[in-house]
Amino acid sequence: MINDELIQEIGEASLPEAIRIVSGLFPDSTVFSSSLGQEDQVLTDVIFRNDMPVRVFTLDTGRLFGEAYELYDRIVARYKKPVQVFFPDAADVEQFVTEKGMNSFYESVENRKGCCYIRKVKPLNRALEGAKVWITGLRADQSANRENMPLIEWSEEKQLYKFNPLINWSLDDVLDYLKEFNVPYNPLHDKGFISIGCAPCTRAIEPGEDARAGRWWWESSQKECGLHSSVVKVAS
Ligand code: ADX
Numbered sequence: 001m002i003n004d005e006l007i008q009e010i011g012e013a014s015l016p017e018a019i020r021i022v023s024g025l026f027p028d029s030t031v032f033s034s035s036l037g038q039e040d041q042v043l044t045d046v047i048f049r050n051d052m053p054v055r056v057f058t059l060d061t062g063r064l065f066g067e068a069y070e071l072y073d074r075i076v077a078r079y080k081k082p083v084q085v086f087f088p089d090a091a092d093v094e095q096f097v098t099e100k101g102m103n104s105f106y107e108s109v110e111n112r113k114g115c116c117y118i119r120k121v122k123p124l125n126r127a128l129e130g131a132k133v134w135i136t137g138l139r140a141d142q143s144a145n146r147e148n149m150p151l152i153e154w155s156e157e158k159q160l161y162k163f164n165p166l167i168n169w170s171l172d173d174v175l176d177y178l179k180e181f182n183v184p185y186n187p188l189h190d191k192g193f194i195s196i197g198c199a200p201c202t203r204a205i206e207p208g209e210d211a212r213a214g215r216w217w218w219e220s221s222q223k224e225c226g227l228h229s230s231v232v233k234v235a236s
């Protein structure tokens with residue numbers, strides 16, 4: 001059980017200590033979902049270099065950038081540890097694209113959410129089976145939706161603790177870490193891509209644009225895919 005006192009202790013700890021404390025409480029059931037984005041590369045580095053008892057996985061939607069697939073291989077070569085890959089259900093994708101077309105997400109929010117559900121949300125639920133702690137790379141200043149996300153929260157729906165160890169990190173903190181520890185990252189980050197998701201749904205942003213402006217840019221709001229929208233209450 002993670003109580004307020006422990007949450008305070010975790011909040012005051014360094015990043016490796018914080019992950020060590022939490023994964024030590026649930027050594028066989030702590031998982032980390034990596035999108036292979038820059039925040040997640042910080043966490044991958046901490047987890048793998050310190051041999052933390054954390055299962056690392058990524059959701060391969062089938063529509064990622066080539067650079068993301070190349071990075072995946074670089075990560076495995078560098079750390080020599082497994083990053084478990086979860087694919088969408090083949091029958092789901094076959095039916096969806098046969099009925100709606102390859103790029104139907106541009107046509108309606110409903111189609112876009114349907115695609116995200118099949119390619120991300122359902123595989124995430126499968127990846128989280130048996131987990132008691134789900135570590136993410138969410139940061140509060142990424143978007144208004146994330147501003148009030150806590151360090152640790154209990155998900156009634158998923159019946160696990162969601163742990164966001166970078167919640168109070170700035171983008172500069174992330175970049176400094178990657179540089180200091182020479183961590184591999186997606187080269188698209190150096191080309192104006194701050195937040196990277198699927199290739200057809202992500203574009204580079206201009207200076208001064210919102211960090212998530214390049215995600216589903218043709219939609220006016222709702223810059224979330226559903227992975228993080230159905231949470232929860234603060235753990236107590
Ligand atoms: S998203 O909801 O818009 O797609 P974002 O790309 O900001 O999320 O990433 C936030 C966190 O969600 C990541 O730090 C990671 O924990 C998780 N995440 C997002 N996409 C993936 C993915 N393809 N595979 C695994 N985890 C992911």
Ligand code: SF4
Pocket residue numbers: 061063105111112113115116117119120197198200201225
């Ligand atoms: Fe589909 Fe785009 Fe969502 Fe990826 S981000 S799952 S391609 S709608």
